[in-house]
Amino acid sequence: MTQFSPLSFIHASDLHLDTLISGLDAVPDKFRDRIIDAPYSATERMFETAILEEVDFILLAGDVLDPQAFEPRAIAFFLEQLQSLNEHDIAVYWLGGDADAPSRWPDSFQLPQGVHMFSGTECESITHLRGDEHVCTITGKSCDGRARFRPADYQPDQTAPFNIGVGYGAADKELLSQQNINYWALGGQHQRSSLFTSPRVAHYCGSVQGRNPTEEGAHGCTLVQVGEDRTIRTREINTDSLRFHNETIPLTRTMARAEFERLFDDRLTAVLSNAGDQPLLIRFTVEGDGLVAGTVPRTQIINELVTRLRNQYGGRRPAAWTVSIEFAAERSLDTDAFEEDTILGDFLRTVQAYQADAELDLDISEYLPDRGLVGSLAEAVDITDAPEREAALRDATSLGFEMLSGGETT
Numbered sequence: 152m153t154q155f156s157p158l159s160f161i162h163a164s165d166l167h168l169d170t171l172i173s174g175l176d177a178v179p180d181k182f183r184d185r186i187i188d189a190p191y192s193a194t195e196r197m198f199e200t201a202i203l204e205e206v207d208f209i210l211l212a213g214d215v216l217d218p219q220a221f222e223p224r225a226i227a228f229f230l231e232q233l234q235s236l237n238e239h240d241i242a243v244y245w246l247g248g249d250a251d252a253p254s255r256w257p258d259s260f261q262l263p264q265g266v267h268m269f270s271g272t273e274c275e276s277i278t279h280l281r282g283d284e285h286v287c288t289i290t291g292k293s294c295d296g297r298a299r300f301r302p303a304d305y306q307p308d309q310t311a312p313f314n315i316g317v318g319y320g321a322a323d324k325e326l327l328s329q330q331n332i333n334y335w336a337l338g339g340q341h342q343r344s345s346l347f348t349s350p351r352v353a354h355y356c357g358s359v360q361g362r363n364p365t366e367e368g369a370h371g372c373t374l375v376q377v378g379e380d381r382t383i384r385t386r387e388i389n390t391d392s393l394r395f396h397n398e399t400i401p402l403t404r405t406m407a408r409a410e411f412e413r414l415f416d417d418r419l420t421a422v423l424s425n426a427g428d429q430p431l432l433i434r435f436t437v438e439g440d441g442l443v444a445g446t447v448p449r450t451q452i453i454n455e456l457v458t459r460l461r462n463q464y465g466g467r468r469p470a471a472w473t474v475s476i477e478f479a480a481e482r483s484l485d486t487d488a489f490e491e492d493t494i495l496g497d498f499l500r501t502v503q504a505y506q507a508d509a510e511l512d513l514d515i516s517e518y519l520p521d522r523g524l525v526g527s528l529a530e531a532v533d534i535t536d537a538p539e540r541e542a543a544l545r546d547a548t549s550l551g552f553e554m555l556s557g558g559e560t561t
Contacts, residue, residue: 155312155381158286161201161388163372164212164319164338165358166194167250168225172393174363175432179465179472182393182430189392191228193360196390197372198232202239204374207286208279209241212338212356213248213294213319218256230263237265242279247271247293248319248339254295269317271295274304278311290332291317300339302326313377322346327353334375334383341366343373343387352383359390364434364474367395393430395474396422402441411443412456419464419471430470438479449478506544513543 172186185192201209216225236243243266247253253271262268269275271293279286288311292304300320307314307330316332319339324346327335335346335353343357356373358366371390377383400414415435422431443452453476464471505511 155377155379156281156284156286157376157378158281158313159204159206159374159376161197161204161206161209161372162212162336162354162356162375163197163209163359164248164336164356165214165341166190166197166211166216167214167358167360167362168194168216168229169220169222169250170362172360172362174365174395174434175474177461179461179470181466181470182472185392185430189360190362191225192392193370193390194229195232197359197388198236200372200374200388200390201236201241205239206241206374207281208289209236209243210289210315210317210336211243211245212317212336213246214250214338215245215248217250218260220250233263233266237263241265243267244277244279244289244291244317245269246291246317246319246338249294252294269293274306276306276308278308285312287311287313287315289315289317294319302330305330305332307331313381322353324353333377333381341370342368343370348385350383352385354385360393361391361395364395364397364432367397369394391429393432396431396433398422398433398435399479400435400437401439402437402443403439405442405444407444408447408452411452412459415456415460415476419460423464423467423469423471426469426471428469430472432472432474434474435476436479437476502544502547 168190170190172189175186178186198209216229218226233243245262245266245268247255247268253268267277269291272295274290274292276288276290278288288308290305290307300318300322302316302318302322303326305316305318307316309331313334314332315334315336316327316330317336317338319337321339322335322337327346328351333351335351337346337353337355340355341358341361342355344355346353346355348354352375354373356371358370359372361367361370369387369389369391371388374386374388375383376386398418400418402411418435419433422433443449457473457476460471460473464473505513
């Protein structure tokens, strides 16, 4: 085996510079700017890491930004970051995903020197040089809006000292392993995961910043270092500036309100004891068939608890902002109530229809008076985000049970 020259690179994907943080019904003033700037801050940290680590190149595995949805700030920021890499002789190999496929970009769009976007019509291989030295070969094919990621299309360079494949979308572990690719740089999934890690690697680096409660935990990019013996070492680099976190609270018996609320305080104390510097955006899910004793409606208890937790923990360092408190076991829709020929039964069947079909238009504006069709009220009922829609239906279920079944909620 010929001597191999070590190399290093950053693997990043799903920057989504055009997508804001969502799933929050209220934003604390203390880190409002941090929430607004989170996608930009995370992307900037990724580029700064590449410069500090003096990597050979960056692999962008799809969904950097949607050219038909971004604001001028996004493209100006991104081009500025690319130019900074060029000044440090760091190349960028960019594979377009669903959001940023080459066909979606205007003809006037010009990439800085040192940046290559893979074709969306054919799989192509690029030789990466360090001076005159052939360091590795990088193979990829951007999305074209029709064909899915096909590992069989990737024909590695048999003469290359190291082969890298860049792909976007769902991948089959067995199909990937059949190709003589040393490192598969995969994109299109927002959570980190590896399909295999030794001696070859197939890795989803995840998004650089979680954007809603379903994207919990740390997010960032992956630093890949290949030694003289071609051994691959990966290191996760966290770039997020705030972090979503999900917690489950058990409610398996009837308990006093004070005891119920103490469960949340205990859990927040434990979470914060292990938190870093990033603010935590926490969604609580209450599981079990227990009850909160007393005559106060559960909706009121939850609303007052959310307000207290936000006031008590949202201003700490690190901060813990309660996004929501939801009940996983609203009285099940497969109970006798579902079959009832009552207003409650009609309500449950309607909710189930909306939960079962995400394409069913949840148009609440038709119930507003004419004067309510503009302004903040109209914006509040304009539900287009999937997590927001899911949360709204859960809240509607809770309120419906409370109002239509005499306040007997689970």
